[in-house]
Amino acid sequence: MADILTPGGSVVVLSALFACSPSPPCAEGYGRLASGVCVALDDGSAPDVAAPDETGASVDTSPPTDGGSAVDTSPPTAFELGDPLTTLGTDGRYDQGSSENPWGAICHLTDAEVIDAEYGLAVCDVGVAVIGLGDGQYVTSATVAYQVSRLAYDASTRTAWLATRDAGLYPVDLSDPTAPVSGAQVVLPDHEDVAADAGRVLLAARGEGVLLLDGHGAQVSSVGATEALAVALEDDTALVVDGEELILYRLDQAFEELDRVDLGSKGRDLDLQGDRVAVALGGAGAAVYSIDGGSLVYDGDVPTPGPSYGVALDGDHLLASGWYATVLAWIGDGEPRVLGHEDAVQWSMGVGALDGRVLVADWFYSAALQIEPGLAGPEIVVEEGIWVVEGEESVAVTFENAGIFDLEVSVGSPAGGSSSPDALTVAPGSAEAVVVTLPDGFANQTSLTWTSDDPDEPEGELRIDKGSQTLGTEHVDFELLGYTPPSTLMSSYALADYRGQVVFLAYFSVT
Amino acid sequence: MDVYADDEDVVTFWVAPHDDVSIGGDFLVAAGVDTTCLLDDMSNVYNSYAPSETGMVWAPFPMQVVIDRDGIITYLANEADPAAVIEAIEAAR
Numbered sequence: 001m002a003d004i005l006t007p008g009g010s011v012v013v014l015s016a017l018f019a020c021s022p023s024p025p026c027a028e029g030y031g032r033l034a035s036g037v038c039v040a041l042d043d044g045s046a047p048d049v050a051a052p053d054e055t056g057a058s059v060d061t062s063p064p065t066d067g068g069s070a071v072d073t074s075p076p077t078a079f080e081l082g083d084p085l086t087t088l089g090t091d092g093r094y095d096q097g098s099s100e101n102p103w104g105a106i107c108h109l110t111d112a113e114v115i116d117a118e119y120g121l122a123v124c125d126v127g128v129a130v131i132g133l134g135d136g137q138y139v140t141s142a143t144v145a146y147q148v149s150r151l152a153y154d155a156s157t158r159t160a161w162l163a164t165r166d167a168g169l170y171p172v173d174l175s176d177p178t179a180p181v182s183g184a185q186v187v188l189p190d191h192e193d194v195a196a197d198a199g200r201v202l203l204a205a206r207g208e209g210v211l212l213l214d215g216h217g218a219q220v221s222s223v224g225a226t227e228a229l230a231v232a233l234e235d236d237t238a239l240v241v242d243g244e245e246l247i248l249y250r251l252d253q254a255f256e257e258l259d260r261v262d263l264g265s266k267g268r269d270l271d272l273q274g275d276r277v278a279v280a281l282g283g284a285g286a287a288v289y290s291i292d293g294g295s296l297v298y299d300g301d302v303p304t305p306g307p308s309y310g311v312a313l314d315g316d317h318l319l320a321s322g323w324y325a326t327v328l329a330w331i332g333d334g335e336p337r338v339l340g341h342e343d344a345v346q347w348s349m350g351v352g353a354l355d356g357r358v359l360v361a362d363w364f365y366s367a368a369l370q371i372e373p374g375l376a377g378p379e380i381v382v383e384e385g386i387w388v389v390e391g392e393e394s395v396a397v398t399f400e401n402a403g404i405f406d407l408e409v410s411v412g413s414p415a416g417g418s419s420s421p422d423a424l425t426v427a428p429g430s431a432e433a434v435v436v437t438l439p440d441g442f443a444n445q446t447s448l449t450w451t452s453d454d455p456d457e458p459e460g461e462l463r464i465d466k467g468s469q470t471l472g473t474e475h476v477d478f479e480l481l482g483y484t485p486p487s488t489l490m491s492s493y494a495l496a497d498y499r500g501q502v503v504f505l506a507y508f509s510v511t
Numbered sequence: 512m513d514v515y516a517d518d519e520d521v522v523t524f525w526v527a528p529h530d531d532v533s534i535g536g537d538f539l540v541a542a543g544v545d546t547t548c549l550l551d552d553m554s555n556v557y558n559s560y561a562p563s564e565t566g567m568v569w570a571p572f573p574m575q576v577v578i579d580r581d582g583i584i585t586y587l588a589n590e591a592d593p594a595a596v597i598e599a600i601e602a603a604r
Contacts, residue, residue, distance in 0.1 A: 283590060387560070468559050471587050475578045478556050482524070482549040485539045493524070493549055500580050502603045504515070504523040504596065505549075507557055507574040508535075 081405055082375035083455040084339040085328040085358070088368040089136035092345065094124060095364045102129065102141045109361035111310060111350035113153040113160070119177040120352055120359030121160055122366050123151045128162055129366065130177050133357045136368030142180040144170040151350075154196035157215060161201055163194040169203070169217060186217030193269070195233040202238055202251075204228035210240050212251065223255035230279075232272035237291070239277055241267030246279060246289065248296050258294040263287065269350070271313045276331060278311040278318050286311050286320040286327070288336045300335040302327060303402060305381055310350035310361070317371055319358055321348040326360050327402075328371060338402045339376040342369055342456070378407030378428070380454040387467040393438055397462060399424065399450075400431040408453045414439060414446040414464060442466065475503075514597065516546075521600055524549050528557035560587065579603035 093100040094107040101107065107124035114120040119139065120131045127143040128151065148170070150163040160172040160180075171183035188211065193204040200220075201213040209224045210231060223240075230241040238251040246267060247260040269280035277289040277296070286302040306323020313319075316332030325341035326348045342360075350361035358369035381400040388395050397419075401407035407426040411419045416439030426432045436448065447463045469476055479494040495503065515521040525548040527535040535548055551557050557574070577586035577599040586599035 465558070469584060470560060471584055473584055474582045475576070475584050476556070476559055478551075480526075480549040480551055480556070482547050483536060484547045485536055485545050488536050493547070495578075495582075498522050499582055501519075502521045502580060502600050503576075503578040504521065504600060505526050505576040505578070506524070507526045507528060507551075507576075509528065 078374075079330075079339065079376035079404060080374055081377060081455070082372060083377060084372050084375040085326065085342040086370050086372060086456075087136075087342060088134060088370055090345050090362070090365050090367045091131070091137045092365045093138060094129075094366075100138070102138065103127065103143065108363055109349065109366060110149050110363075111151040111352075112359040112361040112366075113151055113352035114312075114354035114357055114359050115153050115155070115158075115160075115174060115177065117355065117357065120357070120366075120368070121151060121153060121174075122350070122359060122361045123148045123162055124361075127182075128160060128172055128180070130174075130180060131359060131366045131368065133359060133368045136359075136366050138366070140178055140180065142172050142182045144172070144182050145185065150193050152194040152196040152201070153352075154199065154201075154215075156198050159196070159215070161194050161196050163191055163203075165192065166190045169194060169201070169213075171217070186213075188213075188217070192228065193230040195231040195238075195270070197233045198235065200233065202231040202233045204231045204240065210238075210255070212238075212253075212255070221254050223249070223257075227266075230267050230270040232270035232277070234272045234274075237272065239270050239272055241270060241279065246270075246277070246296060248291060248294070250294075259296045261289070261296045261298065268309045269311050271311050273313040273315075276313055278313050278320070280308040280311045280320060282309065283307045285322070286318070286329075288318060288329075288331050290334075299331065302329045302336045302338060305341065305402075306348075310348075312351045312353040312358070314353035314356065314358075314371070317353070319351045319353045321351045321360065323347055323349075326351055326358070326367075326369065330376075337376075337404055338379060340379050340403055340455070341381075342367075376405065377403045377455045378405045378426070378453060379403030380407055380409065380452045380457050380460075382450070382460065383462060384460070385463040385465060387465050388438065388442075395436050395438070395464065396433045397436055398431050398433050399426055401426040401428055403454070404428045410451045412449040414448045416440065417442075417446070417448075419448060436464070438464070515600070520604060523547075526551050526556070528552070528554040577603055 103126050109122045109124045112122045120133050122129050122131055125147050127141055129141045130139040132139050144162055145164050145167045148162045148164050152161045158174045160174055162170040168188045169186040173181040189205040189208040191203050191205040195202040199215040203211040205211055206228055209222050210228045211222045212220045214220055225242040227243040232239040236251055238249040240247045244263050244266055245260050246263050248258045250256040250258055265281040265284035267279045268282050271278045275291040279287045285304040286308045288299040290297045290299055302320050304320050304322030304327050305325050308320045308322050310321035318329040318331050320327045325343045327341050328339045329336040330339050345362045345365040345367055347363040348360050352359045356371040360367040379402040381402050399409050409424050411422050411434050413419045418437045420435050424432045444466050447461050449461050451459045477496050481490045482493045483490055515523055523546055525546055527548055528551040573591045575588050579585045585603050
């Protein structure tokens with residue numbers, strides 16, 4: 001995985017069609033109960049509050065949740081159809097061009113924490129922003145150093161620890177979240193992650209191992225590691241991702257290894273609550289483990305639509321950043337079950353959660369979300385754009401259901417073409433393909449529309465473009481201007497000039 | 512990139528489909544990079560890669576391409592895997 005988190009890209013553009021509201025309309029064929037829950041109707045008549053619905057889901061006649069107070073996250077007896085994760089507000093001032101940017105410079109939000117019922121924190125390149133959880137809006141900020149990438153919050157000391165990768169740690173006093181006070185830099189080895197609890201700090205220092213620090217940043221002890229990438233700490237339990245291994249320690253003053261397991265991929269973030277562990281695995285999504293008698297027990301995977309760099313546990317819920325969306329999963333009864341996704345505004349990179357309130361570090365945006373307990377949906381996962389090569393007359397489009405209810409999809413046809421089937425039912429955890437026949441003489445771009453009963457994605461558009469090159473084909477010639485840092489003088493570079501040499505192209509994006 | 516800095520048989524480029532020199536250049540300088548960066552400012556080259564036979568799409572970033580001496584694409588990936596890139600470059604010599 002690249003050290004540089006550069007998701008950028010115009011290929012995937014989040015359409016306004018995916019926008020959602022805190023109270024989406026019930027899908028066709030469903031009616032809303034007095035409690036606010038959507039339930040299936042048998043003949044299109046008003047829903048019967050007393051009777052179970054046709055889907056077999058139990059009817060919830062409890063009073064609606066009070067959105068202004070702490071959310072009830074007690075275990076549901078069953079899930080009902082509805083939108084389980086809703087957006088309360090977003091704030092996109094962190095782009096360099098925004099007049100409201102608190103730093104006047106590009107700031108990529110990459111990690112987040114929720115510190116209490118009112119406020120959350122999100123870090124970016126130059127510091128930390130305090131964000132209101134009711135509306136996702138910026139409140140205030142503290143500036144520390146370049147390339148702050150990770151964050152840990154110690155509730156017992158009300159201190160945030162900002163990790164910079166190569167410029168040490170910075171403590172920030174949040175006794176008053178509206179007036180954060182930055183502390184002095186703590187010089188430490190290069191590192192990838194930080195965790196904090198009860199006045200202690202744990203640092204994932206790559207090949208330097210894992211360091212245990214006191215509340216002032218002084219080293220207490222350490223343990224070796226090949227590539228310490230992520231850490232979590234709660235009481236005397238510590239977890240470390242070392243490359244592709246997850247290691248469980250009992251941690252008093254010294255590290256006592258209890259167990260280790262193979263993750264199958266490099267871990268990028270960790271969260272620990274009680275006996276539950278969540279690991280962000282980059283392109284492999286997220287995974288959940290339990291701690292049982294000093295051993296790590298694998299509970300299951302949580303697929304994410306894009307690479308996962310952040311996870312947060314909130315009671316029996318797991319939040320996982322998934323690049324294109326933030327994923328909500330239920331882990332209350334062992335194996336994780338995806339309840340739904342909430343589309344990112346830009347790129348869901350990091351996430352924090354507490355008592356049903358969620359804060360997403362969404363690249364140039366902060367997003368405040370809320371868990372709607374007891375609700376779940378079908379969750380449609382489909383590409384926004386696909387490429388076909390010259391000569392292809394048809395292409396298969398896959399519709400996946402990442403939720404726990406059946407997904408009903410109607411598929412339109414591109415102009416002059418066709419789609420078969422044009423209606424499908426996708427079972428939870430499954431995927432079905434639609435064959436799209438392209439119109440005669442298809443030149444470069446077309447599209448089709450679809451509708452679904454996903455509570456917050458009732459419709460969408462899929463773009464089909466023609467691409468001209470892939471593995472095994474000759475790379476099209478190009479001539480582009482370029483510069484060689486630190487100089488910014490431009491010269492012209494043509495691929496044809498390098499015939500006879502091996503050429504390596506590394507595409508990247510900062511914005 | 513540094514591995515092949517003095518290799519006459521291999522040429523390496525960063526390619527920026529979205530960022531102009533003021534943004535990309537600052538970023539590369541801050542990262543200590545001195546490899547040439549090409550500006551694909553219309554994203555024409557970036558958008559020209561079709562999916563593989565297995566349907567894999569090369570997006571969004573990072574996207575990495577190795578082209579052999581005859582101009583044939585021999586490596587195309589959407590994740591940063593230095594070992595795989597080096598293997599592909601060596602195989603393409």
